[in-house]
Amino acid sequence: MQNCKSYTIINGDYVIFKGEISPLSNFYEKKFTDDDVQESRFFNDANTVYKILRSPKAISVKRLARQIRNYDDQTWINVRDKIMYEGLKLKFRDEELNNYLKKCYLNENKPKYFIENSGHHYWGCNIINVVSPINPRQMNGQNKLGNMLNALAKQMFGPR
Structure with a gap:
């Protein structure tokens, strides 16, 4: 899976995403x-x-x-974090994307933690084996996009 250019997978308490076919990614095309x-x-x-x-x-x-x-x-x-968060709020106003975010976040009725896995040191992180158990201490990168999706999902759907 880690060799794939684009995916969204749920692994335990984590939603790991990357690339243009993942609706969570900034490279997903949706007007x-x-x-x-x-x-x-x-x-x-x-x-x-x-x-x-x-x-x-x-x-x-x-x-x-x-x-x-x-x-x-x-x-x-x-200003980039504020602008990115506002952009995410706009993006996930779309009903289809909103439902997808909710489905990922509340999978198995338990809030998940989003991880952007492009390897970008600021917006994402780098998890080598996305199908093995995830150890947050071994993630390299700040995962700002994942953290913003966590905050947005919590704001929209509650902490459960």
């Missing part, structure tokens, strides 16, 4: 609208905003975001 194309508008880059709004794939948006003019890493670091 929703945000009046702000946050990062590029934040740095007043109208040209990149235009390209992002017309981009057909999430991976293209990620590449375009790296081309933002006037980008300042420290400024972005100060």
